Amino acid sequence: MMLTLDKLEAGYGQARVLFGMSLEAKAGEIISLIGRNGMGKSTTVKSIMGMLKPTGGTIRFADTIVNHLPPNAIARLGIGLVPEGRRVFPSLSVEENLVATSRPGAWTLQRVVQLFPRLEERKRQLARTLSGGEQQMLAIGRALLTNPKLLILDEATEGLAPIIRTEIWRCLHELKNVGQTILVIDKNLSExxxxxxxHNIIDKGRVVWTGSPDELAKNQELSHRYLGI
Structure with missing residues (x-):
């Protein structure tokens, strides 16, 4: 098992957000975490990445319990994050953004720009001059250059133009074809x-349903109750 969350509890001050959150991802598997806003998706990501310390339960990555490790140590273990809102380094060039946190491995600068040709075209530009979609490609490319065993994408297509969303989904399919383990948080069920x-549906800080996309598509009552569809 690549990632295991077991009865995870976390929150902010006196406000608890996760109540016995459990989740699993096998090596080479792509899983989702879906649900309405405010149900605990981002809190789950922050807990996995060490940006929020759990108050109970266990986060295990491969053979290591990471509950109390700092974010840099968790990243070095092999978890790459594409955060919500992109968060590139605006004063660095595209190429500098990509190589700043890169680590040796199968993903190289050349391979990333083959995946996202626009980044090759704009490699000398400052990141702040890119469009929102190009910044998102840059954020994904930067995460891949850390050569993660697990890639987490938090709302990677949120607010982007349809043509850019299509490009990002195409690239995610390419990552699937090479066996990249991915946890994706997104609202676009059709894509x-x-x-x-x-799929893993989260509601009020815990996973309430797990199943395949086909199973979810056939269960309209479930979608209506937890996803508002």
Whole structure:
């Protein structure tokens, strides 16, 4: 098992957000975490990445319990994050953004720009001059250059133009074809239908349903209750 969350609890001050959150991702698997806003998706990501310390339960990455490790140590273990809102380094060039946190491995600068040709065209530009979609490609490329065993994408297509969203989904399918383990948080169920192996619906800080995209599509009552569809 690549990632295991077991009865995870976390929150902010006196406000608890996760209540016995459990989740699993196998090596080479793509899973989703979906649900309405405010149900605990971002809190789950922050807990995995060490940006928020759990108050209970266990986060295990491969053979290591990471509950109390700092974010840099967790990243070095092999978890790459594409955060919500992109968060590139605006005063660095595209190329500098890509190589700043790169680590040796199968993903190289050349391979990333082959995946996202626009980054090659704009490699000398400052990141702040890119469009929102190009910044998102840059954020994904930067995460891949850390050569992660697990890639987490938090709302990677949020607010982007349809043509850019299509490009990003195409690239995620390419990552699936090479066996990249991915946890994806997104609202676009139609695009995820052919990408993810397993959906996980979160409601009020815990996973309430797990199943395939086909199973979810057939269960309209479930979608209405937890996703507002």
């Amino acid at each position: 995820m239908a052919t990408l993810v192996d397993r």
